[in-house]
Amino acid sequence: MIELCDVSLVYPNGVQALSHVDLRVGRGDFAFLVGTSGSGKSTLLKLLYRELSPTEGKVFIAGQDITTLPQNAVPFLRRRLGVVFQDFKLLPQKTVWENLAFVLRVTSVPRREMRKRISEALDLVGLMHRCDSFPAELSGGEQQRAAIARALVNNPPILVADEPTGNLDPDTSWGIMQILTRINARGTTILVATHDNQVVDRLMRRVIALDCGKIVRDENRGTYSSTPESESMCKSEITES
Amino acid sequence: MKLRNLEYLIxxxxxxxxxNGIMAVAAVSTVALSLAILGVFLLLVLGSHRFVERQLAGFEVAAFLPREASQEDAEKVRDTIxxxxxxxxxxxxxxxxEWAEFKRKMNTKIDLGGVTDNPLPYALHIESKDPRKTAALAQQIREIPGVKRVADAREDYRVVRAVADLVKLLGFAASVVLCLTTVFIISNAxxxxxxxxxxxxxxxxxxxxTNWFIRIPLVLEGIILGALGAVIAVGxxxxxxxxxxxxxxxMLPPTLRDVxxxxxxxxxxxxxxxxGAAIGALGSFISIRRFLKV
Known part of the structure; x- marks a missing residue:
């Protein structure tokens, strides 16, 4: 479903964000991407929805090489991919319902179908009763649930979440993660970047650990805590570069 | 693009x-004020332009016949001209x-008691089709047999002409500058x-x-706000x-009132x-490009 082949990315300011990353996430997988701030988690996710392009290597989504995708085809890639952000990124001038409807308008979904899909998505995250609220009237957890519902409303085969619980308290975070596992149980491939160790340890799913732009650990049923060696490795690399 | 989509975008x-009420009010009032200033200014420029043109058109050529010329001679010259x-x-x-008028004007200044016979020659007033060619017309009239003297107020005409050209040039330059300023202010808003x-x-x-899906409502907004501002500007x-x-x-003398x-x-x-609508559309279109770049 998601495949990165020997991907490297150097930012224009010379910072090497990713170096020679190889990664495969299969259909229906649920994987955590863990690592400290600056380890390259967000950069890796941004490659998936073509916010960034790698300086080297190839990125495949559902078998399609997206590194060669022309700019005007990018919107169509993003419609096949649900993305959830740490800061929710809801349209502030639109209600929860309108935020979800916008995604469907973009793809010209008929009105009746639209109503059905929005209701389903809001039911799944338990936010039907707040559908007429504006984002500013919601709590952080509710906003994130609305954002997840928006990411789902197109029925994308892949859901990518960048620190979805970064701004939330532990209880709310756990609620969000349960929603994500429920979505995964329906067959959606999920990749979550996080440094929420409690959630990762409790769920015991696949864990991919990034450190200084390299994959240092990939366990099928892993925990958050990294081995001492990988930590020291990062420090030595920073001094080298 | 499907009709349902178009309806949604509008x-x-x-x-x-x-x-976005407050920003809309800010944009509309900017458009209204700058277009109103531009509008008043353009009307003034056009008004002064028309005024000087009319002054120029007022210049006439006068032709005088010799004193011995008869009414018949005068009519012949008139038909030739x-x-x-x-x-x-x-x-x-x-x-x-003319003689009666002259006497009325001069009576208080000089004694005309001794002059009983009308000493004035026949005279003709000629208006030119093109005020710019008054001098050429005067020359042509001078060559007609039986015409003694032609006056064409050439010097006066040259001065007024120069002033008129200056007024037009300044008006045009200022209009262009003000137009550009208006476009700049509005697109900035x-x-x-x-x-x-x-x-x-x-x-x-x-x-x-897609970029078009984002752009269309924003350009429409620009058109609506621009037109709305222009309507207020008209007011x-x-x-x-x-x-x-x-x-x-x-407060002006009557001859200067028609501006x-x-x-x-x-x-x-x-x-x-x-x-207003065009500036709104163009301004939005150009400004959105900057924000659509990834």
Whole structure:
């Protein structure tokens, strides 16, 4: 479903964000991407929805090489991919319902179908009763649930979440993660970047650990805590570069 | 693009204006004020342009016949002048009337008691079709047999001509500068409203909206705000012309009072509203490009 082949990315300011990353996430997988701030988690996710392009290597989504995708085809890639952000990124001038409807308008979904899909998505995250609220009237957890519902409303085969619980308290975070596992149980491939160790340890799913732009650990049923060696490795690399 | 989508995009434009109320008010008032200033200025330029043109058209050529010429000779000369291609109008003045007028004017200054016979020659006033070619017309009349003297006020004409050209040039230059300033101010106001919504534009891109889907409602908003501002500008111009210009004009001598621009109300309103809408559309279109770049 998601495949990165020997991907490297150097930012224009010379910072090497990713170096020679190889990664495969299969259909229906649920994987955590863990690592400290600056380890390259967000950069890796941004490659998936073509916010960034790698300086080297190839990125495949559902078998399609997206590194060669022309700019005007990018919107169509993003419609096949649900993305959830740490800061929710809801349209502030639109209600929860309108935020979800916008995604469907973009793809010209008929009105009746639209109503059905929005209701389903809001039911799944338990936010039907707040559908007429504006984002500013919601709590952080509710906003994130609305954002997840928006990411789902197109029925994308892949859901990518960048620190979805970064701004939330532990209880709310756990609620969000349960929603994500429920979505995964329906067959959606999920990749979550996080440094929420409690959630990762409790769920015991696949864990991919990034450190200084390299994959240092990939366990099928892993925990958050990294081995001492990988930590020291990062420090030595920073001094080298 | 499906019809349902178009309907949605138009609806989006109005919702966008309504929910971004303060920015919309700011943009509309900027458009209204700058277009009103531009409008009043253009009317003044056109008015002064028309005024000097009219002054130029007022220059006439006068032709005088020798004293011994008869009424018949005078009529013959008149008909010859009327046939010249540059002649717009020729008038043969009545000797008696002129003499009476002269006596009335001069009576208090000099004693005309000794002059009993009318000493004035026959005279003709000729208006040129093209005020610029008055001198050429005068020359042609000078060559007609039986004409003794031709006066064409050449010096006066040259001075007025120079002033008129200067007025036109300054008016044109200032109009161009003011037009550019107006476009700049308005597109700046639009850029500000878009800057306030740059996150919204970004999010739309992230959820897979094509650039056109984002652009259309925003350009429509620009058109609506521009046209709305222009309608208010028309009102401002009307009020300022009615009350302010009216007061000023009444203080001028009667010969200078007619400074109307010659532009009809419908033309002016259409020009301003279409101009406002066009600037709104163009300003939005250009400004959005900056925010659509990834």
């Amino acid at each position: 609806q989006e434009a109005f919702i966008g204006i309504w929910r 009327a046939k010249l291609p540059l002649t717009k109008n020729v008038e043969l003045l009545s000797r008696d009337k 639009i850029r500000l409203t878009l800057f306030a919504r740059r996150h919204e534009i970004r999010i739309m891109q992230l959820v897979g909206a 401002l111009v009307a009020v300022s012309l009615e009350y302010v210009a009216g007061l000023v004009v009444r 109307s621009s010659g532009v009809s109300h419908t033309q002016f309103i259409a020009l301003l509203v279409l101009g």
